[in-house]
Amino acid sequence: MIFWIITISLVCIITGVIFCRPYLSVVFVIVSIPFEGAIDYNFISKLIQRVIGFRYNTIDTLEGITIYPLEAILAVSVLVCIYKSIFGRDNCFRNMKLVYCYIPFVLCIMLSAIKSIELSLTVKEIVRWLELIVIYYLTINLINDDKKMRVILYSIFLTMAMVSVVGIININYMADGYRTISFFGNPNPLAGYANLIIPVFFGMLMTSVCLWERITLGIFTVLSIINWILTFSRSAWCSLILTMVLVFSLTKEKKKGVVLPLVVFLAISAILFLSLNTNIRGKFIETTTLNAVKVSLVPRALCYPIGLNMVKDDLILGIGIGNYPLLIKKYTKVYELTHYWQVYELTRHHLHSLYLQLFVETGIMGISAFVFWLVCIVKYLVSSLKALEMTRNYSLFVGLVGGVIVYLFNNLADVLTVHGIHLQWGIILGLAVVLIQFRESETCLKTV
Numbered sequence: 381m382i383f384w385i386i387t388i389s390l391v392c393i394i395t396g397v398i399f400c401r402p403y404l405s406v407v408f409v410i411v412s413i414p415f416e417g418a419i420d421y422n423f424i425s426k427l428i429q430r431v432i433g434f435r436y437n438t439i440d441t442l443e444g445i446t447i448y449p450l451e452a453i454l455a456v457s458v459l460v461c462i463y464k465s466i467f468g469r470d471n472c473f474r475n476m477k478l479v480y481c482y483i484p485f486v487l488c489i490m491l492s493a494i495k496s497i498e499l500s501l502t503v504k505e506i507v508r509w510l511e512l513i514v515i516y517y518l519t520i521n522l523i524n525d526d527k528k529m530r531v532i533l534y535s536i537f538l539t540m541a542m543v544s545v546v547g548i549i550n551i552n553y554m555a556d557g558y559r560t561i562s563f564f565g566n567p568n569p570l571a572g573y574a575n576l577i578i579p580v581f582f583g584m585l586m587t588s589v590c591l592w593e594r595i596t597l598g599i600f601t602v603l604s605i606i607n608w609i610l611t612f613s614r615s616a617w618c619s620l621i622l623t624m625v626l627v628f629s630l631t632k633e634k635k636k637g638v639v640l641p642l643v644v645f646l647a648i649s650a651i652l653f654l655s656l657n658t659n660i661r662g663k664f665i666e667t668t669t670l671n672a673v674k675v676s677l678v679p680r681a682l683c684y685p686i687g688l689n690m691v692k693d694d695l696i697l698g699i700g701i702g703n704y705p706l707l708i709k710k711y712t713k714v715y716e717l718t719h720y721w722q723v724y725e726l727t728r729h730h731l732h733s734l735y736l737q738l739f740v741e742t743g744i745m746g747i748s749a750f751v752f753w754l755v756c757i758v759k760y761l762v763s764s765l766k767a768l769e770m771t772r773n774y775s776l777f778v779g780l781v782g783g784v785i786v787y788l789f790n791n792l793a794d795v796l797t798v799h800g801i802h803l804q805w806g807i808i809l810g811l812a813v814v815l816i817q818f819r820e821s822e823t824c825l826k827t828v
Contacts, residue, residue, distance in 0.1 A: 391452060398453075398460050403522040405457035406807060407535045409515055412449040413573070413800035414543050414563040450800050451507070454514055461518070475520045477813055481756040482513050485749040488697075492742045495700030502702035505741075508797055515803045519810025520817075532811065533584060536804075540577045541600045543570070544607035551610055560610040564799055571616030572796040574608040576783045576804050578620060579627070583779015587772065612667045614676060615793035623786035627778055680793065682723060683731040686711055691740045698743030704730070734791035754788060757809065764816045773815050780812035 398405045465473055489509055496502035523529055547562035547570065559567040581601040588594050608616065690711050691698055699707060705728065712724045731737045739747040761781050768777045787805045790796060796805075 391456075394453065395456050395460070398457055402457065402460055402464065403528050403531070405453060405460070406515070406519055406522060406532055408453045409450060409457075409800075409803060410532070410535045410807065411539055412453060413804055414539065416450050416800040450511065450803065454511055454518075457518055458514060461521075473517075473521060475517075475817075477520060477817070478753075478757060478760060479513065479517060481753045485746065485753055486510070486513070488742050488746040488749045489701050492697045492701045492746060495694075495697065495703065497700065497703050497706050501705065502700070505702040508802070512797075512802050512806045516806040516810045519807050520813050523811065523814050526818075529811065529814065532807070533580070536577055536580065536807070537584070537597065537600050540574070540581075540604050543573070544600075544603040547607045547610065548603070559612045560607055562607070567611040568613050568616070568794055569796065569799045569801060571608060571611035571613035572787070572790050572794060573799070573801050573804065574604055574611070575616050575620050575623075575786045575790055576801070576808060578604055578608060579623065579782030579786060580776075580779045580808060583776040583782070586775030586779075614667065614673060616790060619786050619789040619793075622789055623782050627782045627785060679723075679726050680732045683727055683733065683736060686723075686727055687731045687736045687740045691743065694743060696743045696745060698739065698741045698746060701741050704737070704741055730795040732794060734795045734797065737795055757784065758788075760816075761812060764819075768815065768819055771819060773818070777812060777815045780808055780815065783808040784812060 394408055398408070461473065486509070489506055493502050493506060519532075523532060543562045547560035550562065551558065551560045560570065561567050562570050564570040564573065578601070581597060581604060585594060585597050585601065588597060608620070686708075690704075690707060694700075708728055709724060712727060726732075731740065735747060735750075738750055742750075761784065765777070765781070768774050784805065787796065787802075796802060
């Protein structure tokens with residue numbers, strides 16, 4: 381009863397804050413992302429007991445409660461914006477940049493939903509993809525000055541710092557394993573989440589002029605990199621390194637100013653990492669061997685014949701959005717009995733590639749529409765690099781572009797539409813578009 385009273389009170393407070401300051405809805409989404417899904421309150425209780433030696437058993441009674449705050453926050457935000465647009469003077473729905481390019485993908489999802497087997501699963505997947513465009517739309521419309529931009533950025537940084545601290549404490553004090561998971565329940569989503577934000581850290585570091593701000597951002601960056609390393613996610617490591625090389629190769633100016641701090645902070649992170657537990661260092665060396673990479677890649681390669689076998693009879697619209705969990709058991713039973721459960725456990729949640737998963741569920745039409753949207757995004761961002769080259773926010777823009785691109789690489793080996801990570805990507809993409817439009821408005825004023 382007390383839990384529900386607190387929950388209702390929080391919803392009322394959040395609604396009031398969003399009504400007064402609509403752009404803070406983006407902040408609430410950012411803070412909620414690590415807590416999306418099932419929160420193990422028993423874990424939090426044990427963590428408190430081990431770290432500070434204080435016993436607090438009442439939290440155990442809340443174990444197993446599932447919280448989905450993102451849907452509630454986004455619903456409240458949209459309703460507030462609609463109300464203000466109709467009854468107030470605010471026009472919260474005027475900017476449509478890159479939104480129209482997303483509409484073909486939404487239409488393909490709706491068409492594929494005709495094949496729905498279980499309505500609840502289909503609705504869940506549709507809502508997940510609609511949330512992405514909603515948070516992007518809110519970001520490009522509600523963030524319209526530098527002050528709001530900094531509030532959003534520091535919300536991202538502080539949330540990432542909190543996630544990193546909890547992850548590092550967990551791996552050092554709880555001793556439940558050698559890979560950090562923080563609030564995400566699995567190291568791979570955590571690594572994907574960190575991948576998005578680390579390039580933005582570097583971009584903001586280069587943009588900052590205040591010494592105290594650089595020191596603070598430097599500490600946050602080091603914590604994030606340590607946490608990122610301790611996930612032992614090879615796909616995340618490769619994605620971030622490849623993105624850094626690609627993005628910095630696109631920049632024609634200020635290369636030395638960007639690469640130097642990158643090298644310095646990687647060196648500091650390496651020193652701090654080597655000072656950690658000996659067993660963890662041993663696991664790191666073991667994880668980076670060719671044999672370990674081969675062992676990880678072989679079972680993931682099985683996803684492609686399984687996925688292609690599932691979709692071969694439904695190439696146009698796919699098997700139907702949300703139907704994958706209901707059909708996967710049928711397509712893994714063809715394997716030998718000794719390997720059946722191993723293959724099923726590997727693939728029962730997803731096919732370890734977002735693009736393969738979309739192809740299986742929405743067919744050629746769906747994956748083509750999604751790739752079309754991604755091509756429009758990349759083309760728009762890359763074409764804007766030159767326009768922002770001589771501006772103060774150039775390095776920050778490069779960092780945001782890095783966050784956008786690393787998500788696309790990371791999804792080749794994982795599916796990061798869970799835990800709200802795709803919403804974090806939508807926010808970072810929205811901030812990059814906002815920076816471009818800041819520059820366009822400045823150029824227009826000068827021309828006038």
